[in-house]
Amino acid sequence: MARSSVTLTYITIMLLCICCLAPPAMAKKNLHLTYYGFETRAGPNTTLLLAAGAGQSNISEMGFGSIFVFDNVLRTGSTNTSKVVGHNRGTAVATSVEPIFTTGGLYMTADHIFGEGSKYNGSRLTVIGTVADAYPPYTLLIPGGLGYFFGCSGYASSNPVPATPPLYVFKWDFYLKCK
Numbered sequence: 001m002a003r004s005s006v007t008l009t010y011i012t013i014m015l016l017c018i019c020c021l022a023p024p025a026m027a028k029k030n031l032h033l034t035y036y037g038f039e040t041r042a043g044p045n046t047t048l049l050l051a052a053g054a055g056q057s058n059i060s061e062m063g064f065g066s067i068f069v070f071d072n073v074l075r076t077g078s079t080n081t082s083k084v085v086g087h088n089r090g091t092a093v094a095t096s097v098e099p100i101f102t103t104g105g106l107y108m109t110a111d112h113i114f115g116e117g118s119k120y121n122g123s124r125l126t127v128i129g130t131v132a133d134a135y136p137p138y139t140l141l142i143p144g145g146l147g148y149f150f151g152c153s154g155y156a157s158s159n160p161v162p163a164t165p166p167l168y169v170f171k172w173d174f175y176l177k178c179k
């Protein structure tokens, strides 16, 4: 009896040690996550607003100085029945005199905010970089994140996938190194 209780104590101590040696932070040293951003550019449920600058009265004249604000839906897949996991919220500015979609592009900063539907609920990833020039996939810097992603940084790749306008869908890949 004494011997089995010693064995039990030993096993308990071993289990405690294993748990202490493997904190959650070690499990996420390198992460590759994929999500899809859904942007609606017209209609009552538009998620992209031309907030200021050229093109406000005629969108085909948008260009240098135009400011967009967006609140896109983030899903696990590229179809509109895929699970919603959060939002991609931010601003994009035409900071280049070169035309958007050819050489200029839009300089954007955004937060990917994970909500109820995600295992990362309450966490966020920030991206900064140029999109909407002629050369997708667009590569953006991830300076950091909060919540689960605190201590992580890396880069994101954003690639348009086929969709029917006014819906535009972007595949987001996040490549993270976490401390």
Ligand SMILES: *[C@@H]1O[C@H](CO)[C@@H](O)[C@H](O)[C@H]1NC(C)=O
Binding pocket: 043, 044, 045
């Ligand atoms: C806009 O969103 C509302 C609420 O989700 C929905 O009932 C409506 O059908 C949507 N309209 C369009 C044009 O998608």
Ligand SMILES: *[C@@H]1O[C@H](CO)[C@@H](O)[C@H](O)[C@H]1NC(C)=O
Binding pocket: 058, 059, 060, 061
């Ligand atoms: C919008 O701008 C384009 C390009 O300058 C022009 O061709 C078009 O006539 C304008 N449309 C309206 C309704 O003003």
Ligand SMILES: *[C@@H]1O[C@H](CO)[C@@H](O)[C@H](O)[C@H]1NC(C)=O
Binding pocket: 080, 081, 164
């Ligand atoms: C979802 O996508 C399908 C196929 O592209 C389309 O027929 C349908 O109208 C979409 N539904 C909504 C709510 O946007």
Ligand SMILES: *[C@@H]1O[C@H](CO)[C@@H](O)[C@H](O)[C@H]1NC(C)=O
Binding pocket: 115, 116, 121, 122
């Ligand atoms: C998600 O996070 C919010 C606060 O950040 C919390 O109130 C809510 O209970 C969480 N939901 C789930 C399913 O974890």
